[in-house]
Amino acid sequence: MSLAEKKQETMARHPFIAQFIDHSNSRDADGLPQWWSESRTDALQRLVTLDVPGPKDEEWKFLNLKSLYNATYLSEGAAATEADEAFVKERSIPEAKAATLVFSNGRFKPAASNVDGLGEGVRVTSWSELREAGDLDAVRDHVGIADFWEDDLFYNLNGANFEDGAVILVPRETVVEVPIHLLYVSDGSGERFAAHPRNVIVAGENAEVTVIEEYATSVDGEYFHNVVDEISLGANAEVRHVKVQRDSKEAQHVARNIITLESNSNYEATAVNLGAAFSRNDSYARFDGSSIECTLDGLVYIGGTQVSDTHTAIDHALPDSTSYQLQKVIVDDRAHSIFNGKIFVREDAQRIDSNQLNQNLLLSRRARVNTKPQLEIFADDVVCSHGATVGQLQDDQLFYLMTRGMDEERARSLLTYAFAAEVLEDIEVDSLRTRLEGLLMEQTTRN
């Protein structure tokens, strides 16, 4: 069957996929380096063979994605807007003043961005800017690095369509002193659109950098963010990555994060998921060396009819590494959270220390949680702990607080806040941590 015929067939089966094949085909291929057009073609070829994942697939259990699949989307290029200046200002992070990349409906906005004096050789830029400058080869070696997602629909949708996103390259022996803020602002007032950001973060040997990746909405609406992050850490590198997902509660957010780690590197991620009608946040950490430290923490706080799904895989292939994972989830109203955390300890991965804990707090009787910590150990000399809890606010704690004069609402909010705050404690960017704590406090009081 020719590609065109296959596309016809896909079209009939899955208009959802077919429209993104169309989007891809209508993208400007002018001056695209060969490696990029090849990777686009690869993605397209895989797309025509793929199905949309659904409840029958192990990794997509519990989900009803009809509203995602049945919608039609404009390509982000057709939904271009300027970033709302006041909004960008409100969301700006003072510490990152000299390192802010602003995207509006998926497109880089140089005028709203600011990158200044980050040190020699440090590049904080975007795909569109690199393309304009004819400098795409700078990023070439750092994309398409994990075949883990090869058969994943969303990864390939992104592969066939991405045109923009952040590119952060920190050369060896270089410490970026200020945090870098990626601010994705979406304006949902127009027709429904889909954007496919591709963020590349590379820290060379002994390099250090902090990245804040934030999704925010200036005007609520239905849109679809389909993100891929490719993160590589060289030997002894240190990357702190905070993701804040506050997309519109009518929007859909899917993200694939690939992290590859070389010996002695340290990756510390905190993913805060508050927004979107449906969010799916997956991370795959591949240990390509020994003595690595990797932390994948997360906080999910959802209500209404929101659905949030986090899948992580930590793949210990070599010895002497440590991984930590604390996933805290608060579910209110009729919201639904899913967590699946895989930890592989391969045969050669001796002396691994791996901790995983998923704690869920149900604030309403109709709230729903599915959790599956999953440990697969093939080595014998390892220390692993994993577990999950699902609970409600404790009556004896509420009573105790109330005997000290706090009314029930106040007591509930304090306990809810206390449950979640632990995840935010480790965020080192003060203004961001304070802001998130404030947001959390606000949300616990509103409920």
Place this chain on the structure above:
Amino acid sequence: MLLEVKDLHVRAGDEPILKGVNLEVNAGEVHAIMGPNGSGKSTLAKVLAGHPAYEVTSGSLHFEGDDLSELDTDERARAGLFLAFQYPVEIPGVSNAQFMRQAYNERRKAQGKDELDPLQFDDHIRERMKIVDMDPKFLDRSVNVDFSGGEKKRNEILQMAVLEPTLAVLDETDSGLDIDALRTVAGGINSLSGEDNAVVLVTHYQRILDYVKPDYVHVMTDGQIVKSGDKQLAIDLEEHGYDWVTEEQGAA
């Protein structure tokens, strides 16, 4: 009168626990309630604080003339009623300082006074901590989490010192304290009690009563206060045990 408990009957589920308790406490008084395990002392304390597990089936509770059945737990607290728990509750994630400041400010608001911000409160609480000889390092720790038994009890009295209640019901605050701690905590209780407030001590040991001198001692058995007297009663109990009271009851 600060507290008036009249013919109080209380159930937990279908289980009758208090079976006609009478108690009157006036300002300036110290009362001790003693009695065997399971006789209902903590239940009485928790009912005073409005614990939702208990149902008052008959009788009445008044605090400074107000019918307590009309006040929620938090309203009772803000009105000046304080309960030190026999088993203080651990609250992970809430720092002791944050917790006490919230509690303090709730009480201040209810009294129509200004709230204190974290800095002002820090000065205030460090001052109060001296009363119970507590290390300021406990301010940053989560409420009661990983506190030793004695530290938890001290922390309860610290809360009493911060909130300055009109009526403090201290449920076995002396249990689990070493001899020095007992003296410190008793000293704290004494320094916090005066003309305008009152203390009800639930205890198993007459030891604490050497430091905190009770005006009245009551004996509770099987959900009733069956005997009241002065400090001598505690000494007699120590000597003869509770059987002596029950036998005396039976004989009477």
